[in-house]
Structure formats: structure tokens, C-alpha cells
Amino acid sequence: MLFSLLESCRSALISIYAHGLRSFLTTLGIVIGVASVIAVVSITQGLRVFVSQQFASLGTNSLTVRSYTPIEDRMQGISARLTPDDLNLIERRVDGIASITPILFANRASQIKYGSQTSFSQIMGTTYAYQDVAQFYTTQGRFLADSDNDTRRRIAVIGDKVRENLNLPDDPVNEFVELGGEWFKIVGLLETKGDIMGFSQDDIVLVPYATMQSLQGNQARTDIQIQLSLSETAEVDDVTTQLTTLLRNAHDLSGEDADDFVIETAEQMMDTFDSILGVVTIVIGGIVGISLLVGGIGIMNIMLVSVTERTREIGICKAIGARRHHILLQFLIESMFLSLLGGLIGLGLGFGMGMLIANNIPSFPPAAIPVWAALLAMGFSGFVGILFGILPAAKAANLDPIDALRYE
Amino acid sequence: MAIGLTPPASNNMALIELKDITKYYEMGNQVVKALDGIDVDIERNEYVAFIGSSGSGKSTMLNILGCLDRPTNGQYHLNGTNVESLNQNQLSEIRNLEIGFIFQSFNLLPRATALGNVMQPLIYRNIPLRQRKEMASEALARVNLGDRTDHLPNQLSGGQRQRVAIARALVTHPSILLADEPTGNLDSKTTVEIMQLFDDLHTEGHTVIMVTHEDEIASHCNRVIEMKDGKIFQDSTQATAQVH
Numbered sequence: 001m002l003f004s005l006l007e008s009c010r011s012a013l014i015s016i017y018a019h020g021l022r023s024f025l026t027t028l029g030i031v032i033g034v035a036s037v038i039a040v041v042s043i044t045q046g047l048r049v050f051v052s053q054q055f056a057s058l059g060t061n062s063l064t065v066r067s068y069t070p071i072e073d074r075m076q077g078i079s080a081r082l083t084p085d086d087l088n089l090i091e092r093r094v095d096g097i098a099s100i101t102p103i104l105f106a107n108r109a110s111q112i113k114y115g116s117q118t119s120f121s122q123i124m125g126t127t128y129a130y131q132d133v134a135q136f137y138t139t140q141g142r143f144l145a146d147s148d149n150d151t152r153r154r155i156a157v158i159g160d161k162v163r164e165n166l167n168l169p170d171d172p173v174n175e176f177v178e179l180g181g182e183w184f185k186i187v188g189l190l191e192t193k194g195d196i197m198g199f200s201q202d203d204i205v206l207v208p209y210a211t212m213q214s215l216q217g218n219q220a221r222t223d224i225q226i227q228l229s230l231s232e233t234a235e236v237d238d239v240t241t242q243l244t245t246l247l248r249n250a251h252d253l254s255g256e257d258a259d260d261f262v263i264e265t266a267e268q269m270m271d272t273f274d275s276i277l278g279v280v281t282i283v284i285g286g287i288v289g290i291s292l293l294v295g296g297i298g299i300m301n302i303m304l305v306s307v308t309e310r311t312r313e314i315g316i317c318k319a320i321g322a323r324r325h326h327i328l329l330q331f332l333i334e335s336m337f338l339s340l341l342g343g344l345i346g347l348g349l350g351f352g353m354g355m356l357i358a359n360n361i362p363s364f365p366p367a368a369i370p371v372w373a374a375l376l377a378m379g380f381s382g383f384v385g386i387l388f389g390i391l392p393a394a395k396a397a398n399l400d401p402i403d404a405l406r407y408e
Numbered sequence: 409m410a411i412g413l414t415p416p417a418s419n420n421m422a423l424i425e426l427k428d429i430t431k432y433y434e435m436g437n438q439v440v441k442a443l444d445g446i447d448v449d450i451e452r453n454e455y456v457a458f459i460g461s462s463g464s465g466k467s468t469m470l471n472i473l474g475c476l477d478r479p480t481n482g483q484y485h486l487n488g489t490n491v492e493s494l495n496q497n498q499l500s501e502i503r504n505l506e507i508g509f510i511f512q513s514f515n516l517l518p519r520a521t522a523l524g525n526v527m528q529p530l531i532y533r534n535i536p537l538r539q540r541k542e543m544a545s546e547a548l549a550r551v552n553l554g555d556r557t558d559h560l561p562n563q564l565s566g567g568q569r570q571r572v573a574i575a576r577a578l579v580t581h582p583s584i585l586l587a588d589e590p591t592g593n594l595d596s597k598t599t600v601e602i603m604q605l606f607d608d609l610h611t612e613g614h615t616v617i618m619v620t621h622e623d624e625i626a627s628h629c630n631r632v633i634e635m636k637d638g639k640i641f642q643d644s645t646q647a648t649a650q651v652h
Contacts (some may be wrong), residue, residue, distance in 0.1 A: 003534045018519050316515045319476060320529040320576065321504020323497045401476050405515065 004329055012334035016341065023338055026302040029295025030342030030384065031349065034377045037288045038350025039357065042367035044277055046358055050365030055270045061236070062133050064264040065090075065226040065243060080251075080260035081223040089250055090226060094242045096234025101129035103225040104212045106180065112162065112205060113178040119165035121158075122204040123179060125212020126227075133229045141173035141188030148208040155211075157188040161202035179205065180215060236265055295342065296384035303335050303392035314396050315404025324397045331393035332386060339385025343378045350377075421488050423583060423615055424450040424473065429482035431468050431638075442468040443479065444638035450584075455610040456617045457626035460635035467588070469635065470619045474507050474586045475499045487583045504532050508577025510618075512589035514569040516561040522548060522572045523557040529580050547579040548572070551605060567598035574605060578614075585609065587618035591625060603628050 016023045067080040087102050104125035112121050131143050138157060148155055163172050172186045193201040230239055240263050247261055314327055354367035431443040442465045450456055458466045471477035475491055484491040487506055516525045526544035548557055551571040561569055577585055591599040607628055610616050626632045634642040
């Protein structure tokens with residue numbers, strides 16, 4: 001059997017080579033199908049690798065807790081809040097926290113001015129612990145200190161994008177900017193983190209938490225975010241459970257009430273992104289699957305023509321002793337090889353297309369083909385070849401030797 | 409497997425035993441009796457010609473002798489094997505082991521070289537490539553085509569093509585060489601060469617059976633069986649009329 005298989009492979013290759021152009025045109029459907037799959041997969045996978053790197057840079061073991069108000073409640077004017085009391089509670093009662101920091105977002109227009117330049121940035125009030133939680137450190141000057149918080153100093157640490165937008169000097173430390181009508185002294189410049197899906201992470205201004213609180217005035221309505229990082233031994237799930245129980249108690253939520261807060265982990269965001277990407281991949285994969293099907297039908301068509309054309313040859317082979325399986329294998333393997341060949345060309349072409357697209361869109365991550373996608377594409381094209389080779393091969397194998405020999 | 413182009417050793421039975429062979433075809437609502445009660449024994453190393461006009465049943469005879477077709481009724485023993493009970497795959501095997509076909513139109517594989525054509529039947533015996541090449545080269549040398557092994561059929565003359573076909577038939581060491589109008593597509597000079605080759609093969613001990621409608625060709629054979637309307641009309645063993 002192995003011998004027949006090898007011999008069939010040999011004669012299949014000879015036959016494909018002998019009809020070079022026709023073989024290529026036959027398998028063009030498969031080439032296009034596989035090329036589109038690989039192009040799409042290589043781009044989405046490149047995107048995925050890129051995004052997971054970005055999420056890793058956010059700090060994989062950090063959690064964000066923020067208030068959550070369902071839309072129905074929001075329309076009734078009710079809004080859930082996380083308060084500094086919640087922060088105190090968590091600090092005291094939850095195990096496994098390495099650092100914890102509140103974040104208070106500016107509730108007015110986040111306008112920032114320097115000289116004649118104006119820009120809009122994310123302005124956050126936070127504490128010294130933020131740099132550890134967010135893994136975001138200064139390259140120049142210093143970060144916010146606890147003493148800044150205690151004395152509500154008007155100082156700011158800015159991201160590089162802000163410096164750029166405001167035409168601040170390369171070393172902006174000791175310059176003054178205007179935030180919400182107040183003057184702030186810049187004490188530090190953050191390192192560059194780059195974009196996540198087009199959103200700059202460097203377009204932020206950090207001021208001391210207490211300073212932000214005093215600027216906002218109305219203490220009763222303060223709604224903060226709490227960001228915390230876990231100690232090395234702590235489990236994300238365990239801390240999440242502790243936080244949920246604690247906050248539900250603190251907010252007097254009974255059994256049926258939904259949480260009025262959400263706990264986000266970097267992992268969760270990654271999962272969400274992954275599932276979106278997964279759906280996109282499956283949908284496109286399905287569409288492309290249809291094109292492979294069409295490609296397979298093309299192969300079947302030409303193989304049927306080829307069987308008819310070679311009827312006499314088949315008759316000769318049968319007359320000199322070819323058995324059914326010899327003929328069957330020969331055509332089946334020829335069809336499979338044709339399809340695999342298409343798959344291989346498609347693989348190269350698709351990767352090339354992916355690279356070309358990725359390289360021509362600015363700031364788009366480089367294309368990457370995972371091994372599973374390459375193997376799957378090859379496997380699937382081989383399968384298509386065999387599937388659509390069955391009919392022509394069976395037709396050839398079942399030819400009557402006398403009729404086949406007489407065929408003109 | 410013995411390398412060499414001599415036919416296999418004999419046993420007690422006649423090489424070919426046909427008993428009351430009939431072959432009927434249905435054409436519309438008419439039954440055509442292509443063969444109608446044929447009894448023939450052919451011994452080893454006989455040199456037989458089936459002759460007759462077209463429609464006499466000699467082509468059907470050839471198909472049945474060559475195990476390409478099965479008789480409607482009757483018994484056919486080839487080299488001790490009862491052929492009529494075999495299925496298509498077993499018939500293929502018998503054709504491969506026992507029969508060397510030589511056709512009027514040569515029937516070479518157009519995309520294979522002379523060597524490739526001669527090697528083809530050995531593939532179905534699972535003989536490895538190197539040994540196949542050896543055996544095929546030997547067979548081609550036997551038909552004086554040792555220098556044409558890499559030529560494609562369309563690069564060869566008619567006589568050369570037929571010699572490739574004969575080499576292909578010889579390479580498997582078959583019990584019988586079965587030739588269907590082997591010189592029908594050849595000019596008279598080449599015909600002489602090819603018939604000379606058949607005569608030599610017979611002299612070397614091969615059993616040669618051919619179907620022809622030319623008396624000139626049939627005169628080479630020791631035994632001429634004339635067919636008419638699906639029956640044997642005359643079965644004459646003639647004195648060796650070979651032209652050496």
C-alpha cells in the first residue's frame with residue numbers, strides 16, 4: 001500500500017508538472033481562498049500580539065474598580081458612586097494588595113493651557129502609589145509625592161503627548177500650566193507608552209488627589225476610581241471576590257441587587273478584545289471557507305475533464321495490470337497535490353498581502369501568521385483536494401478496460 | 409524474481425484451455441453471438457494466429473484470451489487458473505502476471521518515456537524503482553532500443569513504438585504474448601522487422617498469439633485458427649513457414 005502511495009505521488013507530480021499552466025489555473029481558486037484567509041488571519045493576529053503587549057504594559061496584575069450605573073437608573077438621575085470611604089475600607093480590609101490609589105477624573109472641561117497653546121487632555125487626581133499600580137514612571141523630574149497630597153500642592157506630572165501638544169520645552173520641569181483657571185507647576189515628565197488602538201496613553205496630566213478634590217469642591221458627590229496592584233502571591237479571583245463582598249456590604253446591596261460597581265482586570269479587557277477578534281476571525285473564516293469550496297469544485301471540474309481526456313491511458317494501465325486502487329489513488333493524490341500546491345502558494349501570497357497591508361497602514365502592527373493557521377490552511381486545502389477528488393477518481397477507477405481502450 | 413526474458417517453466421495442463429466459450433452481446437432487443445461455442449487448447453511455445461474477416465469474433469476472442477473481458481458462458485483456464493470466477497481486480501492481476509499485450513495502435517503512455525512505459529507494468533507488482541529501471545532497460549535492449557530509452561513516444565517512429573510496446577509486454581515475463589494486429593499501423597519494411605522480432609521471441613520459447621486479417625502475417629505462425637461468425641471455421645497446424 002505504501003508502495004502504491006509513493007508511486008501515485010510520483011506520477012501525480014509528473015502529471016501536474018506536465019500540465020503546468022493548467023494545474024496552476026485549476027488550483028487558483030484554492031490559492032485565492034487560502035491567500036485571503038492567511039492575509040486576514042495574519043493581520044488580526046498581528047493586531048492581537050500587539051494589543052496583548054499593550055495590555056501587558058498596563059500591568060497584568062492590576063485591578064480597576066469603578067462605579068457602574070445601569071442606563072435605566074441613570075435616566076432617573078440616580079448614579080452610583082465610589083467614595084473615599086470605600087477606598088479606606090478596601091485599604092484596611094482586603095488582603096493581597098501591593099499598592100492602591102484613588103483616581104479622580106476632572107469633572108469640568110479638561111482644558112490645559114501653556115502660553116498661547118491650548119489642549120484637551122485626560123486630567124486625573126491620584127497619589128504616589130499610581131506609578132506602581134500603573135507601571136508608569138517619570139523620565140524627568142519626579143512623581144507625585146505623599147507630601148504633595150497632604151498640602152494640596154498645585155503641581156502636575158504630564159505625559160509626553162501633552163508636552164508635545166503644548167509646545168513645552170523638552171525638559172518641561174518647573175514650567176507652569178493653567179488647569180481649570182489655576183496655575184500648576186510641572187514637576188515631572190512621564191515616560192512614553194505609545195498608543196492602544198489609536199488612543200494615546202501619553203495624553204494625560206496627573207495632579208495630587210487632594211488637590212483635585214479641592215478643585216472640584218462638592219465632596220458629597222465625589223465618584224472616584226480605585227486602581228490597585230496585587231502582591232505577588234495574591235490571586236486575581238480571590239481579591240475580586242473580597243472586593244465584591246466588601247463593597248456590596250458597604251453599599252447595602254441585598255441579594256437580588258446588581259453590583260453598582262465593576263472590577264476590571266487587564267486580563268478581562270484582553271479577553272473581551274480576544275472574543276471580538278475571535279468572532280471577526282470566524283466570520284471572515286466562514287466567508288473564505290466558501291471560496292475554498294468553490295476552489296474545490298473547480299478542481300473537481302478539471303479533474304473530471306482530465307479523467308475523460310486520459311480515458312485511453314487509464315485503459316492502457318488497466319490492460320497492463322493496474323488495479324482499481326492504483327487508478328483511484330493516482331487521481332486522488334493528484335487532486336490532493338493540486339490543492340496543496342494551491343494552499344502553499346496561497347500561504348505565501350496571503351502572508352505577503354498581510355505584510356503589505358500592515359506596512360502600508362501607519363502605526364499598524366506587523367503581520368504575523370501563527371503556526372496553527374498555516375497548518376489549518378494546508379490541512380483544509382488537502383482535505384478539499386481529497387473531497388473533490390473522490391468523484392473523478394472513482395469515475396476513473398471504475399472505467400471498463402475495454403471501453404477505455406477503445407475510447408478515442 | 410528471476411531476471412531474464414525466458415518464459416516460465418511448464419506444467420501438465422495446456423497453457424490455455426477454452427471449453428465451450430460463448431460471448432453474447434445485447435444490441436437493442438437483438439442478441440449478437442460474438443463467440444458461439446469455442447473449444448481451443450493452446451500449448452506452451454505455440455505460435456498462433458487468429459484470422460478472419462471483421463465481425464468474425466476474433467477481437468472478442470482476443471479480449472477474452474487477454475482477460476479484459478469475461479465470457480458469457482464456458483470455461484477458461486489460463487496457466488491452471490480458472491479465469492471466469494475472478495473479479496475485476498483479480499483479472500488485473502492476471503493480466504499483469506500472465507499476459508503481455510501488444511496493440512495495433514501501440515497504446516503507449518504519451519507523457520512517459522520509452523523506459524517509463526516499459527517500467528509501468530512493474531509498478532503494479534510493487535517492484536522498487538531501481539530494479540524496475542534495470543528490468544526495463546534489459547527489455548528495451550532485447551528489442552534493440554537500448555539507445556532510445558529517454559525518448560517520448562512521439563519522438564519515435566512507428567516501428568520503434570511497437571518495439572517499446574513489445575518490450576513492455578516482455579518485461580513482466582508473461583505466459584503469453586497477445587498481439588492485436590501488431591503490424592496494422594506499420595509500413596511493409598517495418599512490418600518485416602517486427603515480424604522477425606516475433607519469430608525470434610517464439611524461437612526463444614515464448615508463447616505468441618496474434619490476431620490479424622493478413623494472410624502474410626498469419627503465415628509466420630505454426631498454427632492458424634480461422635474464425636467465422638463466432639465459430640472456429642478452420643484450425644490448421646502448418647509446417648513452419650517462417651522466413652529466416
